[in-house]
Ligand code: SF4
């Protein structure tokens with residue numbers, strides 16, 4: 001018989017004893033990494049102010065969260081990384097040459113009214129960055145719609161100041177698909193380069209942070225309806241590639257609509273969310289007063305998310321169709 | 327052929343490579359065995375022996391006159407030292423027979439009847455052999471097999487499922503049994519089908535052990551058994567849970583709160599089937615079993631054939647475990663097994679594995695708020711919404727959780743495994759179930 005070994009202190013804990021390595025901060029920093037191409041593109045097209053804008057938004061967000069946690073005597077929630085994501089996204093969906101004080105207000109509102117008053121990460125209903133942007137849109141409509149030409153990149157010819165969607169809506173002027181793909185067009189700091197956003201989205205997809213359900217269905221919905229209208233009247237309605245590559249659709253669909261906290265939990269619910277958000281984008285872009293509707297589309301579906309979650313609750317194993325135990 | 331892929335489950339790192347290729351060997355015989363009088367679901371046994379009494383290997387030492395129970399036997403010849411409460415894998419103390427083995431080699435099994443004679447026995451006879459051999463489900467639940475073999479009429483089992491999925495990480499005991507004892511496993515399954523009058527049998531094996539699937543298919547072929555087929559299923563956890571395996575193999579769903587017999591199915595673990603065959607053909611009761619000893623703190627992982635009653639410590643020592651590196655010792659698999667604090671706890675009929683895990687393997691991490699990622703929802707094989715259930719249970723609203731399916735959770739741990747917020751979801755669900763039980767009792 002073997003010699004009896006020592007008796008170490010053994011930990012008692014309830015099962016499961018294995019955990020996946022992925023964690024909330026790991027997910028948040030994966031989103032940050034996925035935004036690196038968009039950040040690089042913004043510096044390329046709009047110069048170093050891009051970095052300044054980002055820094056201001058992130059720093060203000062972090063400070064706001066810190067103040068809230070101190071005031072409530074709660075441990076700081078900063079370690080989860082979500083505030084960095086919100087600050088970064090806010091900077092990327094605002095115009096490049098926006099006064100610093102407006103950035104500060106927007107970022108503070110994102111964190112304070114978008115997240116902290118609900119109780120912090122996980123409890124908010126709306127995407128915090130979009131709450132900040134919607135607030136600024138209401139308070140400072142002019143700076144929020146003042147676009148500048150991309151100037152930072154010396155090799156590419158700069159184009160007009162308005163956004164492609166605005167130019168089409170108000171001046172019936174089309175922007176080339178190639179330009180939209182590379183991103184040397186007017187627009188929010190980080191939304192202009194389709195390529196940069198798609199690169200980041202691919203990373204999130206491979207890293208399994210996002211699933212295809214929301215972005216594919218949302219973009220697909222926009223494609224189907226703008227396609228129908230374009231086919232019916234090509235003179236009045238822009239083509240599908242133009243709609244997909246311009247404005248905030250890609251950054252919105254891949255980085256904001258997919259925000260886990262504010263989107264449905266089931267795949268079925270996520271597809272409902274994608275259809276709804278896509279439809280609102282189409283309605284506003286084609287017939288609304290604004291050139292762009294991604295922000296409203298996502299915020300509106302954020303509000304419906306609790307409802308969608310309830311309506312798409314899966315049928316429990318061993319239950320009848322109606323949801324009663326069989 | 328793969329069957330339809332419904333969406334649930336997780337894919338943890340299998341950790342099976344270290345032991346899957348190692349032939350089972352006999353564990354050392356300890357200086358003292360501790361045989362609990364309760365190793366099953368149901369009424370605990372009463373001792374049939376007294377201190378100082380000499381017993382022979384296989385002698386019945388505990389039984390009770392009850393419907394749902396299973397007798398226990400001496401796993402080796404020796405002297406009863408005492409009968410007293412001893413630490414048990416359940417966490418509590420349980421009355422146990424302490425046995426000092428006599429210094430004699432283990433006798434070889436002697437055949438009492440061939441499988442053909444066994445298959446000609448009346449079904450009642452097989453049930454009564456299973457009972458007196460103390461056979462229980464060896465996959466973990468420990469439900470007495472003879473009770474499962476007599477579904478209350480009018481329920482009728484048509485399909486017998488042999489569970490060779492072994493989906494828990496690290497465990498390879500069933501894998502080895504299917505490789506090393508394919509004929510005996512198959513014969514056990516045929517005896518079970520005969521006892522039930524079941525028309526067909528399906529052997530479900532995960533596609534990470536195709537060698538076992540082939541071994542079982544070859545055994546079916548050799549026996550010329552037409553009613554039984556081998557079905558390869560996707561490797562994912564918890565594929566081997568009774569309800570999920572039934573759904574995967576037959577497309578049927580066990581009704582909420584019901585039993586597999588309600589949909590005409592019985593699921594048996596491969597080890598249990600072999601035990602039925604050993605009882606019928608060799609007259610051997612269930613007194614030993616294959617145990618996987620593995621984990622990061624085990625130097626020489628192995629599959630050991632251990633006598634029921636062998637202290638866990640003896641098996642860990644045999645496999646070169648490193649106490650200094652051990653954070654938790656787990657009986658069973660890492661997802662559903664129980665952590666133990668006392669290494670004198672013995673191997674019982676249901677001990678499928680002993681894992682010594684390092685701190686690194688446990689991935690302990692800080693808890694964050696739920697971010698609604700839905701990973702728990704996508705993982706749950708019962709299609710529950712674990713995040714919501716856990717929230718309700720935490721708030722003391724378990725009645726509401728019950729309406730949302732709390733009692734359909736079988737604590738597989740898939741939800742908590744994948745939760746990036748590291749919320750102890752299963753813990754909260756257990757808390758909720760416990761207060762439901764308390765409220766019912768009050
Ligand atoms: S809720 Fe229960 S059944 Fe569902 S995954 Fe979690 S532990 Fe498993």
Ligand code: SF4
Nearest residue numbers: 696697699700702745
């Ligand atoms: S896996 Fe965890 S964080 Fe994700 S929804 Fe479930 S409980 Fe929330």
